[in-house]
Amino acid sequence: MNEYEINLKEVSLAYGNTEVVHRVSFGIKRGVFAGLVGPNGSGKSTIIKSLSRILEPVYGQISLRGQNIKNMKQKDLARLLAVVPQNAVVPSLFSAFEIVLMGRNPHKGFLSYEDEKDMSIVRDAMEKTDTWRFRDRRIHELSGGEIQSVVIARALTQDTDIIVLDEPTAALDVARQIEILNFLRGHCKERNKTIIAAIHDLNLAAHYCDRMILLKKGDVFMNDAPSKVITNENLSEVYGSGSYVYPHPLSGLPAVLPMVEGIFHSQEVIANLSDCAPSGLWLFWYLFRRALPRAIDQRLSAFIYAYFRAESP
Amino acid sequence: MNNNLNQDNTDSCAPEKKSGRFRGQIISLLILAPVLLAVMVAATGLGSVNVPFGHTLGIISSRLLFFLDFGNPSWTEPQAVIIFDVRLPRVVMAALCGAALAMAGAVYQGLFRNPLADPYLIGVSQGGAFGAVLAIFLPVNWNAFSVWMIPAFAFSGALLVTFLVYRISRTGNVLPATTLILAGIALGAFFSAGVSYIISISGTKIGSMVLWLMGSFNNAMWNEVRVTFPIVLAGLFVLILFGRSLNVMQLGDDQAKQLGLNVERDKKILLAVSTVIVAAAVSFVGIIGFVGIIIPHAVRLLWGPDYRFLLPLSVLLGAIFMVATDIAARVLFAPAEIPVGVITAACGAPFFLYLLRKKIKSIF
Numbered sequence: 001m002n003e004y005e006i007n008l009k010e011v012s013l014a015y016g017n018t019e020v021v022h023r024v025s026f027g028i029k030r031g032v033f034a035g036l037v038g039p040n041g042s043g044k045s046t047i048i049k050s051l052s053r054i055l056e057p058v059y060g061q062i063s064l065r066g067q068n069i070k071n072m073k074q075k076d077l078a079r080l081l082a083v084v085p086q087n088a089v090v091p092s093l094f095s096a097f098e099i100v101l102m103g104r105n106p107h108k109g110f111l112s113y114e115d116e117k118d119m120s121i122v123r124d125a126m127e128k129t130d131t132w133r134f135r136d137r138r139i140h141e142l143s144g145g146e147i148q149s150v151v152i153a154r155a156l157t158q159d160t161d162i163i164v165l166d167e168p169t170a171a172l173d174v175a176r177q178i179e180i181l182n183f184l185r186g187h188c189k190e191r192n193k194t195i196i197a198a199i200h201d202l203n204l205a206a207h208y209c210d211r212m213i214l215l216k217k218g219d220v221f222m223n224d225a226p227s228k229v230i231t232n233e234n235l236s237e238v239y240g241s242g243s244y245v246y247p248h249p250l251s252g253l254p255a256v257l258p259m260v261e262g263i264f265h266s267q268e269v270i271a272n273l274s275d276c277a278p279s280g281l282w283l284f285w286y287l288f289r290r291a292l293p294r295a296i297d298q299r300l301s302a303f304i305y306a307y308f309r310a311e312s313p
Numbered sequence: 314m315n316n317n318l319n320q321d322n323t324d325s326c327a328p329e330k331k332s333g334r335f336r337g338q339i340i341s342l343l344i345l346a347p348v349l350l351a352v353m354v355a356a357t358g359l360g361s362v363n364v365p366f367g368h369t370l371g372i373i374s375s376r377l378l379f380f381l382d383f384g385n386p387s388w389t390e391p392q393a394v395i396i397f398d399v400r401l402p403r404v405v406m407a408a409l410c411g412a413a414l415a416m417a418g419a420v421y422q423g424l425f426r427n428p429l430a431d432p433y434l435i436g437v438s439q440g441g442a443f444g445a446v447l448a449i450f451l452p453v454n455w456n457a458f459s460v461w462m463i464p465a466f467a468f469s470g471a472l473l474v475t476f477l478v479y480r481i482s483r484t485g486n487v488l489p490a491t492t493l494i495l496a497g498i499a500l501g502a503f504f505s506a507g508v509s510y511i512i513s514i515s516g517t518k519i520g521s522m523v524l525w526l527m528g529s530f531n532n533a534m535w536n537e538v539r540v541t542f543p544i545v546l547a548g549l550f551v552l553i554l555f556g557r558s559l560n561v562m563q564l565g566d567d568q569a570k571q572l573g574l575n576v577e578r579d580k581k582i583l584l585a586v587s588t589v590i591v592a593a594a595v596s597f598v599g600i601i602g603f604v605g606i607i608i609p610h611a612v613r614l615l616w617g618p619d620y621r622f623l624l625p626l627s628v629l630l631g632a633i634f635m636v637a638t639d640i641a642a643r644v645l646f647a648p649a650e651i652p653v654g655v656i657t658a659a660c661g662a663p664f665f666l667y668l669l670r671k672k673i674k675s676i677f
Contacts, residue, residue, distance in 0.1 A: 054570055073575075099564075
């Protein structure tokens with residue numbers, strides 16, 4: 001009956017008496033990679049918390065697969081939805097392997113010990129996230145990015161159909177960000193999992209998400225495909241001025257650049273282009289692309305994008 | 314070439330890690346259990362009247378297995394009385410207390426995710442002390458009840474204060490660890506003040522009060538053991554079941570919930586049960602410090618942080634440690650006896666300093 005895997009109906013969330021999220025409604029279908037974006041304090045993390053019932057809604061209801069999470073057992077919820085928190089606290093004496101193994105907790109009884117099957121699930125998850133190589137290291141010897149990968153491996157080990165991530169790439173370098181998001185997207189598409197991630201980086205979000213939910217001060221400002229959401233109008237409305245959207249030279253998807261007042265090379269360039277363009281070689285490329293008819297430009301970008309995709313491992 | 318190297322690296326140490334992951338811990342458990350029994354028998358034999366090891370074993374087994382015929386005893390009746398009716402209950406009590414304190418210490422450290430947590434963190438000791446001191450002070454002739462007055466008062470005091478701390482710090486259905494600790498400190502200070510006040514006006518009874526406060530197994534007889542034994546044993550069994558929960562709790566409340574743990578329920582059970590076993594131990598023998606801190610940390614250093622093994626290993630090591638320190642208390646300055654709390658503190662303080670010197674982060 002309910003086609004949405006995750007469905008929020010008029011959900012209000014509050015810390016004490018301060019309401020942070022106001023009557024928010026949206027639904028996410030199965031197999032969709034959804035991005036939750038918005039400025040600081042717009043309620044991204046709060047919504048993420050409410051999905052795993054750490055924060056109970058003061059109004060409205062959240063359902064997963066048509067089932068109100070309020071009526072679910074904690075354990076059943078953990079079998080359906082795994083969370084990668086933003087700054088995961090990890091006890092320092094445990095090894096990376098043991099932390100990942102804790103992901104099997106919702107599937108285990110009171111006294112049962114992990115068997116071969118659990119071990120192979122853990123190994124699989126750790127190899128996919130490239131954490132198997134430091135499985136025996138104590139967690140406090142690892143870097144922030146490595147810990148983040150370990151926590152993602154733990155969420156995979158939980159073997160849930162829904163994965164919720166709060167800033168999964170915040171502590172990672174660019175290459176790792178792309179690696180992790182590539183993997184998550186693959187996981188989402190190949191196994192028909194539903195992923196919802198709070199992502200700060202609009203560029204990354206635009207490239208990986210099927211849908212973006214743009215939040216503004218605790219309300220859903222827009223819920224649509226990235227190309228519809230990431231526009232100059234929307235961003236200046238939500239974030240204020242300070243960002244500039246242009247099509248990514250390779251993918252054609254919207255990309256966001258910072259636009260800082262007073263740090264332009266020359267006002268004339270802006271005046272001539274009527275908006276801000278990237279400098280140097282990119283400027284040349286950009287002008288070239290602008291000169292092309294739109295249809296050809298799109299073909300070109302699709303070709304280039306496919307070419308680079310094929311090149312990368 | 315490079316690929317080959319990588320292949321080797323990933324494959325070499327994978328499989329044997331799985332099957333033998335807990336071999337060390339399991340072997341240690343199997344070794345420590347008989348060691349505990351041996352130490353207990355040795356402790357029973359040692360003392361001002363020395364009884365040979367063989368005789369001790371004979372007396373204990375003949376009394377416990379009274380339905381079997383052991384033939385003519387090679388020991389004298391007074392020896393049997395000393396061993397079985399005087400020393401054995403004391404040793405059993407020491408083992409029970411050590412086990413209860415070490416277990417509760419491990420549970421509290423896990424529950425509060427604080428390496429310095431000990432079983433007395435949330436007011437058990439202050440409440441117990443207040444109850445005991447009050448019982449000694451009250452100018453009532455309890456006659457028949459006199460033996461039970463101090464333990465009964467201490468037990469109720471300990472539970473009462475812990476319950477107060479719990480009620481104060483609970484907000485809604487949630488029990489924040491920091492509030493719990495702070496409320497424990499505040500109420501503990503209040504009841505400590507009460508203890509000091511009663512001591513200051515107690516006059517001649519001051520001696521027995523101070524003795525209780527220092528902790529001793531001197532008064533432990535079978536009657537006391539009969540009360541403590543079932544409580545502590547049942548508590549230990551319940552707590553050992555929560556190893557997995559405590560492991561997951563180390564990730565913090567939020568992540569524990571996200572991993573399917575009913576955090577608040579488990580917290581309450583763990584708190585209640587560990588408080589009861591500590592109160593049961595403390596009310597008969599007084600406050601014995603440091604055991605609850607040293608033992609879990611030693612186990613952690615030796616066998617790692619997995620609570621499913623940390624808890625049972627702490628129980629065994631705690632019992633062994635307590636019995637051993639009780640031997641020391643009786644034998645070191647024989648025939649004089651020093652309070653066992655003095656010895657645990659003497660061992661505990663240096664270990665504590667060692668913990669502080671070593672980075673807490675690398676051991677907890």
